[in-house]
Amino acid sequence: MLLLEGFTTALQPVYLLYALGGVFVGTAVGVLPGIGPAMTVALLMPITYALDPAAALIVFAGIYYGGMYGGSTTSILLNTPGESSSIVTALEGNKMAKAGRGAAALATAAIGSFIAGTIATVLLSFLAPVVAELAVGLGPVDYVALMVVAFLTVGALLGASVLRGLASLALGLFIGLIGIDDSTAQQRFTFDNPNLVDGIDMVLVAVGLFALGEALYVASKLRHGPVEVIPVSKGKNAWLSKEDWQRSWKPWLRGTFIGFPIGTVPAGGADVSTFLSYAAERRLAKGPRKAQFGRGAIEGVAGPEAANNAAAAGVLVPLLTLGIPTTATAAMMLTAFQRYQIQPGPLLFENQGALVWTLIASLYVGNLMLLVLNLPLVGLWVKILQIPRPYLYAGILVFAALGAFSVNFSPSDVGVLLVVGVLGYFMRRYGYPVAPMVVAMILGPMFEVQLRRSLQLSQNDPTALLSTPFAVVVYATMALIFLGSWWLRRRQAALEATTEKESVSV
Amino acid sequence: MSSHALTPARRPTGEILFALLFVSVGAAGLLTAGSIPIPPSETGIGPRAFPYIVCIMLVLVGTGIVVQVLRGKVGQAEEGEDLDVTAKTDWAALAKLVGFVVLHIFLIEPAGWPVAAAVLFTGSAWTLEAKPLWKAALVSVIMALVLQYVFGGLLGVSLPPGPLLEGVPFFHG
Numbered sequence: 001m002l003l004l005e006g007f008t009t010a011l012q013p014v015y016l017l018y019a020l021g022g023v024f025v026g027t028a029v030g031v032l033p034g035i036g037p038a039m040t041v042a043l044l045m046p047i048t049y050a051l052d053p054a055a056a057l058i059v060f061a062g063i064y065y066g067g068m069y070g071g072s073t074t075s076i077l078l079n080t081p082g083e084s085s086s087i088v089t090a091l092e093g094n095k096m097a098k099a100g101r102g103a104a105a106l107a108t109a110a111i112g113s114f115i116a117g118t119i120a121t122v123l124l125s126f127l128a129p130v131v132a133e134l135a136v137g138l139g140p141v142d143y144v145a146l147m148v149v150a151f152l153t154v155g156a157l158l159g160a161s162v163l164r165g166l167a168s169l170a171l172g173l174f175i176g177l178i179g180i181d182d183s184t185a186q187q188r189f190t191f192d193n194p195n196l197v198d199g200i201d202m203v204l205v206a207v208g209l210f211a212l213g214e215a216l217y218v219a220s221k222l223r224h225g226p227v228e229v230i231p232v233s234k235g236k237n238a239w240l241s242k243e244d245w246q247r248s249w250k251p252w253l254r255g256t257f258i259g260f261p262i263g264t265v266p267a268g269g270a271d272v273s274t275f276l277s278y279a280a281e282r283r284l285a286k287g288p289r290k291a292q293f294g295r296g297a298i299e300g301v302a303g304p305e306a307a308n309n310a311a312a313a314g315v316l317v318p319l320l321t322l323g324i325p326t327t328a329t330a331a332m333m334l335t336a337f338q339r340y341q342i343q344p345g346p347l348l349f350e351n352q353g354a355l356v357w358t359l360i361a362s363l364y365v366g367n368l369m370l371l372v373l374n375l376p377l378v379g380l381w382v383k384i385l386q387i388p389r390p391y392l393y394a395g396i397l398v399f400a401a402l403g404a405f406s407v408n409f410s411p412s413d414v415g416v417l418l419v420v421g422v423l424g425y426f427m428r429r430y431g432y433p434v435a436p437m438v439v440a441m442i443l444g445p446m447f448e449v450q451l452r453r454s455l456q457l458s459q460n461d462p463t464a465l466l467s468t469p470f471a472v473v474v475y476a477t478m479a480l481i482f483l484g485s486w487w488l489r490r491r492q493a494a495l496e497a498t499t500e501k502e503s504v505s506v
Numbered sequence: 507m508s509s510h511a512l513t514p515a516r517r518p519t520g521e522i523l524f525a526l527l528f529v530s531v532g533a534a535g536l537l538t539a540g541s542i543p544i545p546p547s548e549t550g551i552g553p554r555a556f557p558y559i560v561c562i563m564l565v566l567v568g569t570g571i572v573v574q575v576l577r578g579k580v581g582q583a584e585e586g587e588d589l590d591v592t593a594k595t596d597w598a599a600l601a602k603l604v605g606f607v608v609l610h611i612f613l614i615e616p617a618g619w620p621v622a623a624a625v626l627f628t629g630s631a632w633t634l635e636a637k638p639l640w641k642a643a644l645v646s647v648i649m650a651l652v653l654q655y656v657f658g659g660l661l662g663v664s665l666p667p668g669p670l671l672e673g674v675p676f677f678h679g
Contacts, residue, residue, distance in 0.1 A: 047657075074587065161582075184545050186543050217584065217589075218588050219600060222588060222589075222590065388636065389634065393630065401622075405614060409664060411615060422604065429584075431581025452551055452552075460551060
């Protein structure tokens with residue numbers, strides 16, 4: 001079996017070390033406040049530049065899962081949680097930590113993430129080859145439909161403001177246009193500037209928006225004074241009790257099966273799945289446990305954490321089999337793949353089978369390592385959380401500059417980084433989501449190629465875009481998703497309203 | 507989340523200007539897209555169609571945001587762990603940080619990457635009120651040398667060591 005071959009590669013001592021390094025660095029950076037998984041991958045890209053493709057992918061697999069883990073530690077232990085995919089974890093986890101149950105919250109998050117990550121990776125191993133086989137039969141018209149869905153969900157569904165999401169999306173599409181047109185080799189929007197002929201590098205935009213933009217934004221309103229970390233109590237009582245296990249295992253499994261499907265369709269990945277899982281646990285809880293929600297219910301940590309990690313694995317299905325990133329983190333992974341001339345898509349499993357299976361095998365390995373690493377190293381993560389903020393953000397600036405410079409070893413690239421960073425600052429200030437811009441920049445050129453190909457085949461008849469049953473189904477589903485998300489959004493608002501009321505009344 | 511109540515009221519001038527930036531990028535694109543050459547062999551929609559679509563989208567969406575803001579629907583500033591959302595924007599800190607990045611850019615080649623990185627770190631830490639400053643400077647030098655060693659020496663990323671460290675072999679790839 002191919003997966004076994006993947007394991008034989010991934011289990012070589014050197015590659016195990018790379019995996020260990022990846023999960024360690026991924027978690028350490030993911031723990032840092034304000035750094036989400038996408039920024040973790042973007043910032044750590046330079047460390048893989050000199051590695052061979054297999055080693056690089058193994059490191060990325062580790063960083064990807066590690067970054068997800070790290071975020072939950074932050075939201076449980078820091079008084080002021082932030083990242084969107086871990087906000088839900090913070091609702092209950094933060095309360096648990098304040099009540100002296102921090103260790104139990106971290107444990108249920110870590111074990112839940114491990115279980116969900118493992119089940120979801122098994123599902124990925126079985127599902128991905130099947131989807132890839134089906135995807136071989138897809139034509140340009142079908143791809144156009146899939147990408148329209150990806151654009152609309154990422155741009156319009158996921159932010160607080162539809163128009164701002166679309167503006168971010170359009171700007172990303174525009175930047176993606178700069179450079180040489182793939183189909184006709186004509187220059188577009190280069191204004192005869194030789195630096196623009198090759199286009200603007202994705203890494204510069206991503207690091208600029210995520211790292212530099214965030215650092216500038218935080219610097220403009222930095223919370224001064226000491227960092228408050230909730231202490232983690234030690235001792236026998238702090239660990240998961242028998243009751244905690246009983247209360248946790250069902251949410252873990254439910255979270256997994258909520259998260260994975262949501263990750264595989266372009267419906268927002270981790271964020272949406274954690275909210276859904278939280279809402280489900282809250283509704284299913286009975287009696288005194290229901291009353292605990294909002295005051296530190298362990299189910300409210302176990303479920304969403306599992307959903308978060310299962311969704312992270314689910315996102316890899318469209319990424320590997322169709323080459324379509326549905327989240328900013330996935331867009332960063334795709335950029336990393338492309339650096340090694342690996343083009344995800346239906347043919348990936350045929351052309352680069354050994355590499356893909358090594359990647360999937362290392363996801364299993366990384367997941368196990370995270371479980372083993374995470375709990376004993378809580379003390380270290382707490383230390384990382386306490387890094388004085390001036391050093392933290394100065395360090396992010398240096399790393400962002402390093403990442404930008406090492407793309408082409410050109411100082412002018414750092415200048416591009418700065419311009420994008422200032423843009424990222426204003427986008428945060430005025431409530432524009434940055435993720436759609438990153439996804440659009442990488443998906444835009446692919447979309448245009450497929451769109452032009454489909455129209456060329458039909459002699460420019462636009463109705464051809466609805467000519468395949470698959471495309472029709474996709475557009476119909478999209479309409480349903482939009483209706484569904486409108487409903488979800490109302491539920492989410494209602495949920496937030498009730499939790500707010502409760503936290504006020506407590 | 508519940509930032510409506512927390513965000514202090516502000517004049518939306520900046521926000522309108524920022525939305526107009528999207529409109530003007532779109533408008534500039536519309537004006538220049540017509541000069542993209544179309545090869546005679548082209549039978550499809552050609553290299554101009556998609557740029558036109560994107561630029562029209564930029565103009566429409568940007569205009570839509572301006573209208574929304576004028577009607578009082580301002581954007582929700584992002585929240586974060588280290589943010590004091592009630593604080594006033596520290597423009598001086600922003601200007602200093604941008605200035606240090608610019609300085610970094612001009613230092614990389616003449617002075618070498620470690621020097622440029624140490625200056626960027628110290629300058630940023632100073633801007634963000636790290637105390638004491640000598641400690642930040644010390645951290646920056648150690649960090650720059652370690653990064654130069656790890657990336658330039660071990661990982662083979664060719665960062666220029668600069669005239670000061672030119673002779674030290676393990677700082678090269």
